[in-house]
Amino acid sequence: xxxxxxxxxxxxxxxxxxxxxxxxxxxxxxxxxxxxxxxxxxxx
Amino acid sequence: xxxxxxxxxxxxxxxxxxxxxxxxxxxxxxxxxxxxxxxxxxxxxxxxxxxxxxxxxxxxxxxxxxxxxxxxxxxxxxxxxxxxxxxxxxxxxxxxxxxxxxxxxxxxxxxxxxxxxxxxxxxxxxxxxxxxxxxxxxxxxxxxxxxxxxxxxxxxxxxxxxxxxxxxxxxxxxxxxxxxxxxxxxxxxxxxxxxxxxxxxxxxxxxxxxxxxxxxxxxxxxxxxxxxxxxxxxxxxxxxxxxxxxxxxxxxxxxxxxxxxxxxxxxxxxxxxxxxxxxxxxxxxxxxxxxxxxxxxxxxxxxxxxxxxxxxxxxxxxxxxxxxxxxxxxxxxxxxxxxxxxxxxxxxxxxxxxxxxxxxxxxxxxxxxxxxxxxxxxxxxxxxxxxxxxxxxxxxxxxxxxxxxxxxxxxxxxxxxxxxxxxxxxxxxxxxxxxxxxxxxxxxxxxxxxxxxxxxxxxxxxxxxxxxxxxxxxxxxxxxxxxxxxxxxxxxxxxxxxxxxxxxxxxxxxxxxxxxxx
Numbered sequence: 001x002x003x004x005x006x007x008x009x010x011x012x013x014x015x016x017x018x019x020x021x022x023x024x025x026x027x028x029x030x031x032x033x034x035x036x037x038x039x040x041x042x043x044x
Numbered sequence: 045x046x047x048x049x050x051x052x053x054x055x056x057x058x059x060x061x062x063x064x065x066x067x068x069x070x071x072x073x074x075x076x077x078x079x080x081x082x083x084x085x086x087x088x089x090x091x092x093x094x095x096x097x098x099x100x101x102x103x104x105x106x107x108x109x110x111x112x113x114x115x116x117x118x119x120x121x122x123x124x125x126x127x128x129x130x131x132x133x134x135x136x137x138x139x140x141x142x143x144x145x146x147x148x149x150x151x152x153x154x155x156x157x158x159x160x161x162x163x164x165x166x167x168x169x170x171x172x173x174x175x176x177x178x179x180x181x182x183x184x185x186x187x188x189x190x191x192x193x194x195x196x197x198x199x200x201x202x203x204x205x206x207x208x209x210x211x212x213x214x215x216x217x218x219x220x221x222x223x224x225x226x227x228x229x230x231x232x233x234x235x236x237x238x239x240x241x242x243x244x245x246x247x248x249x250x251x252x253x254x255x256x257x258x259x260x261x262x263x264x265x266x267x268x269x270x271x272x273x274x275x276x277x278x279x280x281x282x283x284x285x286x287x288x289x290x291x292x293x294x295x296x297x298x299x300x301x302x303x304x305x306x307x308x309x310x311x312x313x314x315x316x317x318x319x320x321x322x323x324x325x326x327x328x329x330x331x332x333x334x335x336x337x338x339x340x341x342x343x344x345x346x347x348x349x350x351x352x353x354x355x356x357x358x359x360x361x362x363x364x365x366x367x368x369x370x371x372x373x374x375x376x377x378x379x380x381x382x383x384x385x386x387x388x389x390x391x392x393x394x395x396x397x398x399x400x401x402x403x404x405x406x407x408x409x410x411x412x413x414x415x416x417x418x419x420x421x422x423x424x425x426x427x428x429x430x431x432x433x434x435x436x437x438x439x440x441x442x443x444x445x446x447x448x449x450x451x452x453x454x455x456x457x458x459x460x461x462x463x464x465x466x467x468x469x470x471x472x473x474x475x476x477x478x479x480x481x482x483x484x485x486x487x488x489x490x491x492x493x494x495x496x497x498x499x500x501x502x503x504x505x506x507x508x509x510x511x512x513x514x515x516x517x518x519x520x521x522x523x524x525x526x527x528x529x530x531x532x533x534x535x536x537x538x539x540x541x542x543x544x545x546x547x548x549x550x551x552x553x554x555x556x557x558x559x560x561x562x
Contacts, residue, residue, distance in 0.1 A: 012231055012232075015231050016156050016157070016227050016231050019226070019227050019230060019231065020156075020157065020223055020227055023222075023223045023226060023227070023257055024219075024223065026257055026258075027219050027223075027257050027260070027261045028261065029261075030257075030258060030259075030261040030262055030265075031261035031262070031264055031265050031268075032265075034261070034262050034265035034266070034295055034298075035265045035268065035269060038265075038269060038280050038291060038295065041288065041291055042279070042280065042286055042287060042288075
């Protein structure tokens with residue numbers, strides 16, 4: 001049985017992990033999007 | 045996550061309390077204060093290195109004709125000066141301030157991702173070693189300007205891949221730093237600290253961090269495409285292969301303009317902390333300041349082509365970018381108004397942080413006004429960056445140094461530093477307005493004789509500004525080693541903010557138990 005503090009701690013870790021991954025994904029998406037758009041611009 | 049450790053592993057407190065020693069303390073640092081210190085020392089080193097480059101540039105421009113450098117070497121100096129100052133000086137300095145102050149201001153025991161914090165710092169020395177080692181390759185250092193426009197930048201010699209890789213590393217470091225700031229501020233605030241109770245320095249950094257995540261990958265994409273154009277036969281920017289060099293400019297400035305705000309928004313945050321302290325009044329219009337910062341950040345994404353008015357855009361495009369640029373003056377005006385109104389009928393005193401913050405206010409406004417005028421036609425970057433971002437960093441260091449070191453620096457020395465810097469920076473940059481109006485182009489090692497007089501004045505100002513920074517180092521070193529002990533509140537008995545509830549120097553591990561905000 002977890003204490004409320006342990007629960008809060010685990011939730012906070014999960015939120016941290018989730019937010020970090022989302023932000024990395026956004027960064028990679030911007031990188032890929034600009035290269036992708038440039039490829040499309042060249043073909044247009 | 046350090047915060048979680050505090051609660052979940054309370055029996056390890058003794059283990060956590062000791063301070064690591066030796067080189068390992070710095071190499072494997074996860075403590076936000078140690079990493080903040082490393083960032084600040086690194087930034088100061090780069091600031092001095094970039095400053096030496098600037099003085100060499102001014103030395104060459106002291107007289108018409110070629111004196112000391114051939115044009116290629118001169119171009120390398122100009123390019124490296126910019127890259128070193130922007131990516132090695134100003135940005136790491138603000139990350140250093142964030143590392144030190146964000147956890148202290150929000151009542152967190154550390155940054156949310158301490159190991160990533162370590163990586164993001166230690167990438168930087170390698171990145172700049174790569175960049176600077178390119179000076180020793182055949183053909184010298186990068187010479188295409190910090191904007192790296194093709195086809196010029198593609199004509200670089202062996203420095204090219206080193207520069208590109210260095211920029212990728214700097215970008216990766218910035219993105220990791222930004223993610224750390226966002227996660228820390230969103231997840232680690234003390235109970236009761238709602239977003240609209242967040243100190244403005246944290247707010248400006250939160251918004252800056254989002255800008256970083258949005259635009260550093262765009263720069264990375266642009267330089268990756270330069271790399272593939274150079275080595276892998278693609279033609280992103282090569283018209284001969286169906287590419288478009290103007291597209292590079294669009295992509296670069298989609299990064300480049302928000303980058304300007306990445307350099308200045310944390311400066312706004314520092315100034316917003318300092319002016320209320322030395323006016324003995326709360327900040328006027330806190331909410332408006334937050335919204336103005338967010339508005340500036342949003343607008344910074346839709347103004348990029350004002351850097352490229354001469355490339356031949358449709359009139360509608362020019363009008364759009366002109367109008368959107370002028371629109372930025374509105375939230376910026378809100379900020380200047382609020383800082384001024386904070387001082388109105390305040391009980392003002394003029395300690396070194398306040399002096400630098402006031403110089404920031406005056407000189408940044410000059411730079412900003414000329415920017416507003418230039419929105420109407422094509423920018424005076426220097427006035428916004430040096431007395432803007434750099435003065436705000438100095439203000440921040442003078443403001444928080446007693447909290448970091450536990451000692452108060454010598455006020456007289458710091459005031460000498462302020463006055464010499466402020467006078468010389470104007471002697472350095474103001475004549476460049478006259479030279480520009482008279483028709484002198486930028487980034488050239490030689491010029492017509494009629495431009496000599498103001499160039500001599502500007503160079504003298506440059507040398508004076510460079511030398512007066514030795515006083516900055518003297519004030520810091522003397523203060524840290526020999527200064528008188530500082531109190532916890534440092535500046536005034538009535539200081540607000542969680543960082544001032546801690547003793548000076550702030551203990552190695554702070555806020556292990558989260559404070560309650562009411």
